[in-house]
Each structure stands twice: as C-alpha cells, then as structure tokens.
Amino acid sequence: MGLHLGHRGGPRKLPKPVHDYMRQRFGALPEYLETLQCFEFEGAVNGKKARRFRIYSPGSARQKKVRIAQLSDLEKNPELLLYEAYIDEEGKAYVADRRSPLRIGRKQKTPATGDSGQNMHC
DSSP: OOOOTTOOOSOBOOOHHHHHHHHHHHOOOHHHHTTOEEEEEEEEETTEEEEEEEEEOHHHHHHTTOOOOSHHHHHTOGGGEEEEEEEETTSOEEEEEOOOOOOOOOOOOOTTTSSOSTTOOO
C-alpha cells in the first residue's frame, strides 16, 4: 500500500461527496454510511492530484478486537478495508468497493456416489 504523503490525522466521518456518491451508486442507506469512518491522505489518481480515502467500519474492527487509530493500522488489517475513494480536483467523488465477495457454501459431492450425500440410507 506504500507511502502516503499529506496524511490528515486520525479516522473521521465520510466527506459529503463520498457519502453522496455511495448513496447514489451503491444504494447505501444513510444509517449505514454514518457508521463508517475513513482516513484521508493526499495522493494521485491517473497522474492527477486527488484527496484519497480508505473506508472501514469501526464496529467490524471492534468485533475483531483490532484498534484502528491510524492509516497504518488499517493497512496491517486489509480485511477491514471496505471501500477506497477519491475526490478529484474538480470536487467529484469516486468510490471502489473493496469488500470481500460473499461465499455461499455449496454441498460437497462425495467421491464414491457423486451425490451430495442427501440420499444415503443407513
């Protein structure tokens, strides 16, 4: 994840352009967005200066008993990163979803019968 110049301190609420983008693009509820926090730092996107953000859930961090006080704490726990965002020089926000895909379990086929084991008779 590397060096971040112009880091702006500890975690904070989402900036309004990011909040609004997530409501429109992802259909995220305001109640959910209010629970999220982010770290802001100066960076570049496609060679242009931008304010960049890493977004996480403090509630998820507490559940995992991880203290996130600075950006490096989040970088040490990448599973807690939910979104990455930036605001360009014109003030337009963009957000990328970084959440892990949901895994829905499928029944395993047994090698001997080729079925899921539901038709076994004892």
